[in-house]
Amino acid sequence: xxxxxxxxxxxxxxxxxxxxxxxxxxxxxxxxxxxxxxxxxxxxxxxxxxxxxxxxxxxxxxxxxxxxxxxxxxxxxxxxxxxxxxxxxxxxxxxxxxxxxxxxxxxxxxxxxxxxxxxxxxxxxxxxxxxxxxxxxxxxxxxxxxxxxxxxxxxxxxxxxxxxxxxxxxxxxxxxxxxxxxxxxxxxxxxxxxxxxxxxxxxxxxxxxxxxxxxxxxxxxxxxxxxxxxxxxxxxxxxxxxxxxxxxxxxxxxxxxxxxxxxxxxxxxxxxxxxxxxxxxxxxxxxxxxxxxxxxxxxxxxxxxxxxxxxxxxxxxxxxxxxxxxxxxxxxxxxxxxxxxxxxxx
Amino acid sequence: xxxxxxxxxxxxxxxxxxxxxxxxxxxxxxxxxxxxxxxxxxxxxxxxxxxxxxxxxxxxxxxxxxxxxxxxxxxxxxxxxxxxxxxxxxxxxxxxxxxxxxxxxxxxxxxxxxxxxxxxxxxxxxxxxxxxxxxxxxxxxxxxxxxxxxxxxxxxxxxxxxxxxxxxxxxxxxxxxxxxxxxxxxxxxxxxxxxxxxxxxxxxxxxxxxxxxxxxxxxxxxxxxxxxxxxxxxxxxxxxxxxxxxxxxxxxxxxxxxxxxxxxxxxxxxxxxxxxxxxxxxxxxxxxxxxxx
Numbered sequence: 001x002x003x004x005x006x007x008x009x010x011x012x013x014x015x016x017x018x019x020x021x022x023x024x025x026x027x028x029x030x031x032x033x034x035x036x037x038x039x040x041x042x043x044x045x046x047x048x049x050x051x052x053x054x055x056x057x058x059x060x061x062x063x064x065x066x067x068x069x070x071x072x073x074x075x076x077x078x079x080x081x082x083x084x085x086x087x088x089x090x091x092x093x094x095x096x097x098x099x100x101x102x103x104x105x106x107x108x109x110x111x112x113x114x115x116x117x118x119x120x121x122x123x124x125x126x127x128x129x130x131x132x133x134x135x136x137x138x139x140x141x142x143x144x145x146x147x148x149x150x151x152x153x154x155x156x157x158x159x160x161x162x163x164x165x166x167x168x169x170x171x172x173x174x175x176x177x178x179x180x181x182x183x184x185x186x187x188x189x190x191x192x193x194x195x196x197x198x199x200x201x202x203x204x205x206x207x208x209x210x211x212x213x214x215x216x217x218x219x220x221x222x223x224x225x226x227x228x229x230x231x232x233x234x235x236x237x238x239x240x241x242x243x244x245x246x247x248x249x250x251x252x253x254x255x256x257x258x259x260x261x262x263x264x265x266x267x268x269x270x271x272x273x274x275x276x277x278x279x280x281x282x283x284x285x286x287x288x289x290x291x292x293x294x295x296x297x298x299x300x301x302x303x304x305x306x307x308x309x310x311x312x313x314x315x316x317x318x319x320x321x322x323x324x325x326x327x328x329x330x331x332x333x334x335x336x337x338x339x340x341x342x343x344x345x346x
Numbered sequence: 347x348x349x350x351x352x353x354x355x356x357x358x359x360x361x362x363x364x365x366x367x368x369x370x371x372x373x374x375x376x377x378x379x380x381x382x383x384x385x386x387x388x389x390x391x392x393x394x395x396x397x398x399x400x401x402x403x404x405x406x407x408x409x410x411x412x413x414x415x416x417x418x419x420x421x422x423x424x425x426x427x428x429x430x431x432x433x434x435x436x437x438x439x440x441x442x443x444x445x446x447x448x449x450x451x452x453x454x455x456x457x458x459x460x461x462x463x464x465x466x467x468x469x470x471x472x473x474x475x476x477x478x479x480x481x482x483x484x485x486x487x488x489x490x491x492x493x494x495x496x497x498x499x500x501x502x503x504x505x506x507x508x509x510x511x512x513x514x515x516x517x518x519x520x521x522x523x524x525x526x527x528x529x530x531x532x533x534x535x536x537x538x539x540x541x542x543x544x545x546x547x548x549x550x551x552x553x554x555x556x557x558x559x560x561x562x563x564x565x566x567x568x569x570x571x572x573x574x575x576x577x578x579x580x581x582x583x584x585x586x587x588x589x590x591x592x593x594x595x596x597x598x599x600x601x602x603x604x605x606x607x608x609x610x611x612x613x614x615x616x617x618x619x620x621x622x623x624x625x626x627x628x629x630x631x632x633x634x635x636x637x638x639x
Contacts, residue, residue: 073439079438079439079442081442081446126622126625126626129625129629130625132438132439132442133382133438133441133442134382134578136382136384136442136446137382137384137571137574138621138625140571141571141574141575141617141618141621141622142618144567144571144618145615145618145619148611148614148615149615152611265450265567269446269450272443272446276443280439307457307458308454308458310450310454310457311451311454311455311458314447314448314450314451314454315447315451317443317444317447317450318430318444318447318448318451321434321440321443321444321447322429322430322433322434322444325434325437325440
């Protein structure tokens, strides 16, 4: 019986995809994906490829990170203010394995992500008793511990201290994903698409519905016989996996890891910022948020006001939460849709 | 050895005194409105920097500067409530996000103006010099602060028990709807509560920080985590618990500082370990009357 269902589902995929692509948001997404695929080939200019294009790669890395946060907080209702933990641990583990143990990149990345999942378990279990603001502060406290631990001079022989690991700290060089920025872009792009598809499918599935029910009414979910504990831990693990992938990519993007840059509260703040802009429950909103903020930072740096970047981000977050708590992605899509309808004369 | 014990006791008391005022305000706001104001540590930090900046402009006018700094921080506390917290009060995520963003914004603002290097505001010390006690020299300002903090806590206890506003605060914290039915403007009471909490943090900052130092705009986060540890240890919603918790955390921190090898490095982590231990062993804290929600 089950085997027949799965076969049916797979056979249905092309029709499903076709009908999805015909919806407005579906076609919009396809359109953007096509643009992103063709974009890198726009120019052969050296600085375009190595500098400007890499910002797109960075934005995609943060899209994955923000989406992982959104999955945990927006879908599962577990407010995490310490998402930098998973990001940083994966980055450090990946960097360590490559630089000191000579792991090949394609092995170190999953290893790093799995390390992050391990931490997802470690963090998830004590946090089971915490709800809402307590969980937020608990995860914040955890991330502060890790930050302080990695900064401790006395542990710097194991944990590399405030200098972290950089390109040539270890016997093996800590290289980028690829020396060719185009290849780097596409590796991250494809990972982004796969990650988003996986997360979307999880959210739409029965598993996702259970997570949403835990978010909306944990007592009710518990009363319905759902093992909320197990699902919460699963949510942490899934979220930390994707955060870990992003963290490994980030370490390779920078070819270095250090405590403040990878474990800092700033990183957790970015996840929250980007996901909130797009909308707490929309996964695709996270990529909108990521692109928006990475490029806003780029513009501000080019304008020479980089000292004000974080302050402006914080103010934007305040405004978004205050006036548009469900993010700006949905309203934007609604307006685009209306505009499109007007254009088509409907 | 003996001197180290005196060191530990004195600094423990000092830490407890600082934390008691900060955590009291934080616990009050949570108890009354179920609001976690993540910007609370930032109020403390901001007062210190306001004092620093005022000092550059008006070095001589100590008292006026202090009043200025305390008033500004208190106003910011009030504005936090009116502009930020009240509109998103129904969403727990929203309050936490918006106060976190505010704390971040305040930190960045101070960072832009003053950078990350430490600064001192010793110009504001009221009781200069040190006293020797059995071989350990204590800053007079610190002794003064400890005494004042005890007075403030006692005054606050009187206020909360006897005054009309204090009783309203207790009523709202017990049952906000019933309080409204009794004719108490819960919203107003919550506003005053946030105002008072910011005020307490500001007073603590203006009397303690002149003797200590301003360790960069990020110092607010440490006080926030410490407050959280204190309030979790004491029990969310229990004011007595916050005071007791403050001194316990204070002594543990100073013990770690003095007697644990490489102490000062580990002392930063103490509050967080306290949080974890309390959550694992006894989540409602020492005096917690409400269940963790």
